[in-house]
Amino acid sequence: MRLGFGQVALRPAELVEDASGQARTSWRFSDPALSELPLERLLDELLNRVQEALGVDTVAILLYDEEANELVARAAKGIEEEVEQGVRLPIGQGFAGRIAGERVPIFIADVDHADILNPILREKGICSLLGVPLIVEGSLIGVMHVGSLTPRAFGQADLAVLQLAAARAAPAIERASLFAALQHEHRVSMVLQRSLLPQRLIDVTGVGVAARYLPAREEVGGDWYDVIELPRGKVGVVIGDVVGHGIAAAALMGRLRTALHSYAIESHSPGRTLELVDRFVHSLNEPAMATAAYAVFDTYSSQVTYATAGHLPPVVISESGARALEVTPAPPLGAFPYGRCPEHELTLGSGEMLFLYTDGLIERRGVPLNLGLDALVRAVRTARTPEEACVFAVADLVPDDGLRDDAAIVALQNSVVPAELHLRLPAEPKTLAHVRRVLRRWLIERGADDADVAEVTIAVSEACANAIEHAYSPSPASFELDASGQDGEITVTVRDSGRWRAPRGENRGRGLSIMVAAMDDVKIDRTETGTEVVMRRRLRNR
Amino acid sequence: MSLADVQLTLAPNAVVARITGEVDMSNAEEMGATVIGATPTDAQGVVLDLSDLDYLDSAGIYVIFGMRASLQARGQSLVLVIPSGSPVHDVLRLAGAERPGEMADSVADALRGFDGRSPGGA
Numbered sequence: 001m002r003l004g005f006g007q008v009a010l011r012p013a014e015l016v017e018d019a020s021g022q023a024r025t026s027w028r029f030s031d032p033a034l035s036e037l038p039l040e041r042l043l044d045e046l047l048n049r050v051q052e053a054l055g056v057d058t059v060a061i062l063l064y065d066e067e068a069n070e071l072v073a074r075a076a077k078g079i080e081e082e083v084e085q086g087v088r089l090p091i092g093q094g095f096a097g098r099i100a101g102e103r104v105p106i107f108i109a110d111v112d113h114a115d116i117l118n119p120i121l122r123e124k125g126i127c128s129l130l131g132v133p134l135i136v137e138g139s140l141i142g143v144m145h146v147g148s149l150t151p152r153a154f155g156q157a158d159l160a161v162l163q164l165a166a167a168r169a170a171p172a173i174e175r176a177s178l179f180a181a182l183q184h185e186h187r188v189s190m191v192l193q194r195s196l197l198p199q200r201l202i203d204v205t206g207v208g209v210a211a212r213y214l215p216a217r218e219e220v221g222g223d224w225y226d227v228i229e230l231p232r233g234k235v236g237v238v239i240g241d242v243v244g245h246g247i248a249a250a251a252l253m254g255r256l257r258t259a260l261h262s263y264a265i266e267s268h269s270p271g272r273t274l275e276l277v278d279r280f281v282h283s284l285n286e287p288a289m290a291t292a293a294y295a296v297f298d299t300y301s302s303q304v305t306y307a308t309a310g311h312l313p314p315v316v317i318s319e320s321g322a323r324a325l326e327v328t329p330a331p332p333l334g335a336f337p338y339g340r341c342p343e344h345e346l347t348l349g350s351g352e353m354l355f356l357y358t359d360g361l362i363e364r365r366g367v368p369l370n371l372g373l374d375a376l377v378r379a380v381r382t383a384r385t386p387e388e389a390c391v392f393a394v395a396d397l398v399p400d401d402g403l404r405d406d407a408a409i410v411a412l413q414n415s416v417v418p419a420e421l422h423l424r425l426p427a428e429p430k431t432l433a434h435v436r437r438v439l440r441r442w443l444i445e446r447g448a449d450d451a452d453v454a455e456v457t458i459a460v461s462e463a464c465a466n467a468i469e470h471a472y473s474p475s476p477a478s479f480e481l482d483a484s485g486q487d488g489e490i491t492v493t494v495r496d497s498g499r500w501r502a503p504r505g506e507n508r509g510r511g512l513s514i515m516v517a518a519m520d521d522v523k524i525d526r527t528e529t530g531t532e533v534v535m536r537r538r539l540r541n542r
Numbered sequence: 543m544s545l546a547d548v549q550l551t552l553a554p555n556a557v558v559a560r561i562t563g564e565v566d567m568s569n570a571e572e573m574g575a576t577v578i579g580a581t582p583t584d585a586q587g588v589v590l591d592l593s594d595l596d597y598l599d600s601a602g603i604y605v606i607f608g609m610r611a612s613l614q615a616r617g618q619s620l621v622l623v624i625p626s627g628s629p630v631h632d633v634l635r636l637a638g639a640e641r642p643g644e645m646a647d648s649v650a651d652a653l654r655g656f657d658g659r660s661p662g663g664a
Contacts, residue, residue: 433545458633510604514636514637
């Protein structure tokens, strides 16, 4: 058995143990429970069983890193330092490296006189070593070795046990490693996907929104949604689906979402925005394709303009039910050079909703897509809020064991404009833009024309600016705004609890001039407890 | 969404500042400071293009007067481009300040006006 410098290549195992002994050893390593363990616990359990079966002082498992062509210490008992220090050993040299390179078991009787690369083995005082390759379907996946702190002549029986352990362990390790790698990719994809989706839906005056990203059973894909606040009281809503799965699809999704968002805030129309994203995809010069739908809702006029690129039709939900909208078929983004995305328009009534989704939501193996769309329309028809629409769609369409493909959904509702406004608002300058959006929508709903809207809006905004300037208490201050309309005349009251301050300088006093010029009647009531401005105006075409 | 956007272009004799979006008490001072800060001292002045500005309030008008004063102190002039019928034109009318400074019908007209002046407004 001993040869040269104490290093011996052993013949393949011949099981020499008696029947009962073999059966017991075999059971130790083929316990079905082992195959259920995650990689770390599986390795740990194998080490324990080998240590127990052979009565050795050290056990180590090194896994083969194909890219680096090295062995990496992955689990150890008695020589934990090997793993802690992340020992990496070249293939073909040294004890473990030769086992891996030559795919043969090696026995070292006397470590002091052997070709050992890993100093930890000597430092630990190991005298004798026995190692075997871990092989699955002809491919090397690693090395397992055992060691003794006292001189020990490992024999054929020991080798047989170690080989049996290796034969049982290798496929389990391989399976667990693959699973761990997949899990890792899945985790990375999920984190990536989440970081690429909007962290928080924007709060836009005049609309309610809700959205969901629904990952597939097994992996993430490239589906996304977006809600974009646009100038002039508009809001954009996007749904998209990158062809493919995994990290690559999620990363491409992030780029497409950003590209679309960027073109959208430049106020390009929905069709033009999708066309620009199509050009963007072509410019990437890599195989990439996606479908998308983009709709712009004008909160002032209640008009929706939408376009699709290879995407399923949006659904409109109203009190009378739900229906899929008409779309002109257009190619997916990145499919053909200079793809065109025709636009469609519709009016979204007060309280009505636009529902966008990706095919992952309605696709079922062996079921035509139109039946899936019918199921979606049935699921959401009684929804009265965007959140309900999302909940109903998920409840009816996501199977108990999850979706086969990932899906994204987003619902946007034209909020009901109340007949009267009663607002309590924070006394800070950025409130003004919000007040104007609310007021413009309310005025249009009351039948105001463009000039009415512009002039009343500036008058009220000036009154609110005064209220904000008056609020010089250190605590968070607020003011109130009430608006009502009757017989074509509107009344707006702005009330604060601060003291009236005389306008400073000629130019600073222009706010009051504007209010007086824009409204038919302005009354300012200043008291010890606050200032109240009541403004009236008869709408021009009423 | 940011409320307003300032696009600055350096013409041979003047800075052209095109303001879009909405200007109110929340961003007026910042808008004015941005434009003044970007104007080189050797420029003859600033063309403030308000043609596509959707909204301007009294705080914004106040800042425009302030910009004119700052530029004048440096021997520079402010020319406003405010077409009739634009939202800004309407608000100036309501405020009784139709001409808060030198006016031009277009950016091109405003820049032609700068051609004849010597640098520094001397």
